[in-house]
Amino acid sequence: MNTPAETAARFLAVGREKVLLPVGRMACLAVMAGFFIGLAGVGASTAAASVPPAAARLVSACVFPAGLVMVTLTGAELFTGNCLLAIPWLSRAVTARQVLRSWIVVYLGNFVGAVLAAAAAVYSHQLASFSGALAASAMSTAVAKCSLSVSDAFLRGVVCNILVCVAVWLALSSRSVPGKVLGIYLPVMLFVVSGFEHSVANMYYVPVALLAKDLPAYAGVLEGIDGSCLTWGRFLIGNLLPVTLGNMVGGLAVGMVQWYCFLRGKTDRAEKK
Structure with missing residues (x-):
C-alpha cells in the first residue's frame, strides 16, 4: 500500500494522463462511467425494493459501490472523482484550461451514460419488477430528490463528494484489486446510507422516473404518487x-488539503531547483 505522500505523487501522473486524453476517448470513457453508475443505481434500487422500507437504504448502500468499483477498475472517467484534478493543477502539472476541458467533456459524457442506463431500465420494463413496486420506489426516490431545497442539495453534494474522493484516494493508494474494492466500498456505502447527493447518480435516479411516469406500462403503479415536481427543468x-x-x-x-499536506513543499523545492 502506498503512503499518503506516495499516493499524492502518483495522482500527479494520473491526473496529467487524464487531462491529456483525446476528446473522443475521454468522452467514450465518460459515457461508460455514467452507464456503470446508472447500472449501480438499477441494482441498488432493485435490491432495496425487495426488502422492508426500514432496511431499504442499507441494502441499497451495500450494492451501489459496485458502480465506482467498475469505473475505477476499467479506467472510466467520472466527473466527481475528477474533481481531484485540483492536485495536478495546484502543482502546475496541468493548466486550468485542460482541467476545465476534462470536467466539461466528462460531465456531459456521464450524463449521456446515466440516461442511457435509465432508458434501458424503463424501456426493457425492468421497473415492473416486484409487481411494480420497483417503479413506485424509483418515482418516490426521484420526487424526494427534486423536493430538496437548493441549500440542502448543495450541502449534501459537498459531503457526498468528500466521501467519493476519499474512496478514489483509497483505491489509488492500494496496489491490489481487493484493496481497491475495499477502499471504494466503505466511503461510498457511507454516503449512500446517509442520503447524501451524487450528481452522476442523480443523472440516473431522476431521469428514470421522468422517462417512466408517462408510460402506460407504469401508469397503474404510479397513479398514487404525486409527481408534479418531476420536470426536466426542476431536475436540472x-x-x-x-x-x-x-x-x-x-x-x-479534498484535493486542496491533500496537495497542501503532501505536495506543496515538494513543489516549492522543485521550483527553486
Whole structure:
C-alpha cells in the first residue's frame, strides 16, 4: 500500500494522463462511467425494493459501490472523482484550461451514460419488477430528490463528494484489486446510507422516473404518487445544478488539503531547483 505522500505523487501522473486524453476517448470513457453508475443505481434500487422500507437504504448502500468499483477498475472517467484534478493543477502539472476541458467533456459524457442506463431500465420494463413496486420506489426516490431545497442539495453534494474522493484516494493508494474494492466500498456505502447527493447518480435516479411516469406500462403503479415536481427543468436547475456545485466544492476541498499536506513543499523545492 502506498503512503499518503506516495499516493499524492502518483495522482500527479494520473491526473496529467487524464487531462491529456483525446476528446473522443475521454468522452467514450465518460459515457461508460455514467452507464456503470446508472447500472449501480438499477441494482441498488432493485435490491432495496425487495426488502422492508426500514432496511431499504442499507441494502441499497451495500450494492451501489459496485458502480465506482467498475469505473475505477476499467479506467472510466467520472466527473466527481475528477474533481481531484485540483492536485495536478495546484502543482502546475496541468493548466486550468485542460482541467476545465476534462470536467466539461466528462460531465456531459456521464450524463449521456446515466440516461442511457435509465432508458434501458424503463424501456426493457425492468421497473415492473416486484409487481411494480420497483417503479413506485424509483418515482418516490426521484420526487424526494427534486423536493430538496437548493441549500440542502448543495450541502449534501459537498459531503457526498468528500466521501467519493476519499474512496478514489483509497483505491489509488492500494496496489491490489481487493484493496481497491475495499477502499471504494466503505466511503461510498457511507454516503449512500446517509442520503447524501451524487450528481452522476442523480443523472440516473431522476431521469428514470421522468422517462417512466408517462408510460402506460407504469401508469397503474404510479397513479398514487404525486409527481408534479418531476420536470426536466426542476431536475436540472433545482437539483442537478446545486448538487454538482456541491460535489465540486467537496472534491476540490479534498484535493486542496491533500496537495497542501503532501505536495506543496515538494513543489516549492522543485521550483527553486
